[in-house]
Amino acid sequence: MRIGDDQLRALMLAGLDGDGASHAALLELAASLLRAFYRRRIADADDIEDLVQETLIAVHERRASYDRRRPFSPWLFAIARYKMIDHIRRRSRLQPIDDVEDLLAADFEAPSLARTDLARLLDSLPAKQAAAIRNTRIEGLSVAEAAARAGIGESDVKVSVHRGLKALAARVKGQKR
Known part of the structure; x- marks a missing residue:
């Protein structure tokens, strides 16, 4: 089953409106997306699980900062990227900051548009x-x-x-x- 941004956004909005079951479902779906995201970037399975948990905690703690008018996935993956950067900095003090900066999304609109184009192509x-x-x-x-x-x-x-x-x-x- 493909997890779409519309589904994630709907769960996030319902969770923000007080629906605990929707919030729990959102975190469960986000966990599987985050595992796939980190699996492509981090080799150690324990580190991947740690990052998934740290990211889910951040999503939960920062949910009030989510802009209801925006797509959910770019917000989620921005948090994931920052958690990964923190992880890389903690693990490897010798790694130059310039290498890590490539992981940052300078523009959140472009990735969203790219996902839309990709979805159209795949459809x-x-x-x-x-x-x-x-x-x-x-x-x-x-x-x-x-x-x-x-x-x-x-x-x-x-x-x-x-x-x-x-x-x-x-x-x-x-x-x-």
């Missing part, structure tokens, strides 16, 4: 190909995890990703002409 693919790309390339699942989620074989996931990416590349090249 133009057959459902199986789009799901395989979302699961493996966006959510960071392994091929085995994606296959189990979709109830198909691993080779089917690999073929779907390959064909989907090939179709997307052709579509994007065609748009630039």
